Amino acid sequence: MRYMFLPLLMVLIFGASALAADVSAQAAPGGPNAVAVAAAKVPPGLAASPQSPAAAAAKAPVPAPGGKKMQTNRTFTISMFLLIIAATAGIVVWASKSTTTASDYYAAGGGISGIQNGWAIAGDFLSAATFLGITGLMSLFGPDGFMYSVGIIISFLTILLIIAEPCRNAGKYTLGDILAFRSSSRVVRGVAALSAVVVSIFYLLGQMVGAGKLMQLLLGIPYKVSIIGVGALIIVYVALGGMKATTWVQIIKAALLMFTGVVLSAGILWKSGFSLFSFFDSVATSPEIQDHVRGVMKHPVAQPGFDYGQRFLELGLFFKNPLDQVSLGLAWILGAAGLPHVMMRFFTVPNAKEARKSVVASMFLIGLFLIMVSFLGFGAALYVTPQKIMALDKGGNMAGLMIAQYIGGGAGTVTGDLLLAFVCAVAFATILAVVSGLVLASSAAIAHDLYVNVFKKGKADQGTQIKVARVASFFVGAIAIVLGIACENLNIAQLVGLALAVVASANFPVLIFALFWKRFNSAGIIAGLVVGTVVTIGILMVSPNMTYPKKVAADAQKVVLALEKKQSEAGGLSAAELKTLEKAKSDYVLNKDGTSLVGLDAPLFPLKNPGILSVPIGFFVTVAATLLFRNRREEEMFEELFVRQTTGYGVAKAVKH
Amino acid sequence: MVDKEIDWAAIASHPKFVELHQAKMRFLVGLWVFGATSYFLLLVGAVSFPDLFNARILGRLNFGYLFCLFQFVLAWAIAIIYTRKSNREFDPLTTELVEMIVKEECQ
Known part of the structure; x- marks a missing residue:
């Protein structure tokens, strides 16, 4: 009875939030939602047919900020979402039946096959940020977005060659298991758990904020309602299904995502007559793209003889600083x-x-x-055009969805809306799956490392362990909801980047030394994790990622001067320009005396990515602390860990239960 | 731990174990350094050597874009090479070692 009730409950949670959105959209005339509805009622063809003059005319009167929304078919989209929720809830129910021990809960009893786990890992890496973010970046800046993708695939060299097998051989459920192998220090466990929770929460926040924004844009569900809905769903999934459910949700979502990629890239290839050369030729000769590149390069007038279309296919339109590049690369390859x-x-x-x-x-x-995503990015640039993509979202995050709608036949057509609804639902499944994995990782750190090993000194029966893990996942989920709502206006990419940089500077050095360095000890672990994390966050606080009000004021002043000059020369400004002028003036007044969060006028650290400084510091501190506080006992324990991690001796025993 | 009787230090200094470990390290670190170097060459080169990276190679496709694609091929190649090497060399050696440890444990 309990098992039939659960999926129903989950469908209810989401059905209710979708309904609430509907009501609020209708009940608030004049509010931003009403604008969104008005935009959605514009005749079909607005989003994806560049040729239609009617669409262009209809677009003009729609006010710009706040009211932009993808033109979707609500019935299709909501049914697809419910289908995804029902399917994943089914998996959770099935998995919860066989989750009885701690090993089941944290590691699916070690019963996942290599290929299955491969799909699940793919699922973990292919987050909505990867799918929508990289497609968007490529649709606006060309192959620079592809360099992100290269970072992801190259990071797997570290995982494959250095991390995966020793971790499998030496660990049990968490990073804490490996770090605490040689020392029984409870401080080590505690710090490891805390570090895992901090990193996961950063990473998770990025996903949650993205989820909220996506749902707001796609379904018109208010941001807060989306965050609460997604959070509640994930708590239920993780608490009941544990690792087995998380893994299978991840596998199914990865399969859906692969399918989406194949369908969409096949569609783009088909539109371009199955010739890659003519595809890239049309990208480079598209007047919209050429115009967009000219704008990105800030050339007010086209320079004669400059091939702006070819420039779109070249690297370096988005990334400009080689040191920043190396810094980002370090975060990927180690983080x-x-x-x-x-x-x-x-x-x-x-x-x-x-x-x-x-x-x-x-x-x-x-x-x-x-x-395939790189084709989607170029395809979106060619067929949807960068201008239309930026009109909907400045960061290009909607490009992947817009190209889906275009390939299906455009907005308003059944196939176009259906394909769009499908891709939206897949993006939603992606968020659910990735956040579930993160909540599980944090709750494992709290329950297994903190509760069982620190408070209970390793003595807790299976039932208690699972119970504690479930309660922990509830709290992590609740924290994610609260922080997700609080961080609505934070830059998502920054959060994921921060998580990677912290891991590269703190967790990675510690993990490597724990597995391969005989003299490594508790002092090194604690110093490395704490200092690495604090230094990385510290550098980020004084980096250009923060908002510097004086710079905002200076930029606003430039706008004011330019517009006032135009006003006096041309004798007047358009309504939109007057509005911009007003905003710039108030921005200037608001910001001219402000300082950044830590009281700075300008960034102290010049790069956006802290890795190039924080990674060496992390390694240095870890080594220094290790050498300062030698620990013979831990050195003696190294041989056992070393033999185990190399040979895998004893693993079979850990799995059987 | 149940396995306290095992002399881990003796195994760790056993010639077979040393041989496996050294062979593995040489191979793995070598591959990793190679892959990482090519990645950083791409990251730095894309910004610092625009003439080379923007040179058109195949139709509209330039060196930089093809270098990005090459990174994927390289990563896959490394994965295949490592899998084959493990299956042929490392795994049998590891099995031998584990058998040795088990024998010692039973004594």
Whole structure:
């Protein structure tokens, strides 16, 4: 009875939030939602047919900010969402029946095969940020977005060659298990758990904020309602289904995403007559793209002889500073390997060989998907045009959805709306799956490391362990909801980047030394994790990622001066320009005396990515603390850990239960 | 721990174990350094050497874009090479070692 009730409950949670959105949209005339509805009622063809003059005319009177919304078919989209929720809820119910021990809960009893785990890892990496974010970046800045994709695939070299097998051999459920192998120090466990929670929450926040924005834009569900809905759903999933449900939701979502990628890239190839050369030729000769590139390069007038279309296919339109590039590269190549939710994946397979197989499988899946995403990005630039994409979302995050609608036949057509609804639902499933993995990783750190090993000194029966893990997942989910609502206006990419940089500077050095360095000890672990994390966040606080009011004021003043000059020369300004002028003036007044969050006028650290400084500091501090506080006992324990992590001896015993 | 009787230090200094470990390290670190170097060359080159990276190679496709694609091929190649090497060399050696440990444990 309980099992039939649950899916019903989950459908209710979401059905209710969708309904609430409907009501609020109708009940608030004049509010931003009413604008969105008005925009949606504009005749079909607005979003994806560049040729239609009627659409262009209809677009003009729609007010710009706040009211932009993808033109969707609500019935299709909501049914697809409900279908996804029903299917995933079914998996959760099925998985919850066989989740009885701590090993089931944290590691699916070690019963996931290599290939299955490969799909699940692919699912962990192919987040909505990857799918929508990279498509968007490529549709606006060309192959620079592709360099992100390269970062993802290259980060797998570290996972494959250095992390996966030793972790599988030496660990049990969490990073804390590996770090605490040689020392029984409870401080080590505690710090490891705290670090896992901090990193996961940063990473998770990025996903939650993205989810809220997506639902707001697609379904018109208010941001807060979306966050609460997604959070509630994930709490139920993780608390009941544990690792088994999380893994299978991840596998299914990865399959859906791959399918989406294949369908959409096939569609783009078909539109371009199955010739890649003519496809890239049309990208480079598209007048819209050329115009857009001219804008990006800030050339007010086209420079004669400059091929703006070809420039779109070249690197360096978005990334400009080589040091920043290296910094970002370090975060990827070292950071991704130590993410707690990715590490946990290796404990779900029975042995190192399967762990290796899973990494290889996921590399092929992720690589293929990322290459398909690059076609989607170029396809969106060519067929939807950068101007239309930016009109809906400045960061280009809607490009992937817009190209889906275009390939299906355009807005207003049944196939176009259906394909769009399908891709939206897949994006939603992606968010559910990735956040579930993150909540599970944090709750494992809290329940397994903090509760069982720190408070109970390793003595807790299976039932209690699961119960505590479930309660922990509830609290992590609740925190995610609260923070998600609080961080509505934060830049998402920044959060994910921050998580990666922290892992690269803190968790990665500690993990590597724990596995391979005999003299490494508790002092090194604690110093490395704490200092690495604090330094990375510290550098970020004084980096250009923060808002510097004086700079905002200076920019606003430039706008004011330019517009006032125009006003006096041309004798007047259009209504929109007057509005901009007003806003710039008030921006200037509001910001001219302000300082950044930590009281700075200008950034102290010149780069957006802290890695190039924080990674060396992290390694240095870890080594220094290790050498300062030698610990013979821990050095003696190294041989056992070393033999185990190399050979996998003793793993089979850990799996059987 | 149940396995306290096992002399881990003796295994760790056993020639077979040393051989496996060294062979593995040489191979893995070598591949990793190679892959990482090519990645950083791409990151730095894309911004610092525009003439080379913007040179058109195949129709409209330039060196930089093809270099990005090459990274995927390289990652896949490394995955395949490592899998084959493990299956042929490392895994049998590992199995031998585990058998050795088990034997010692039973004594």
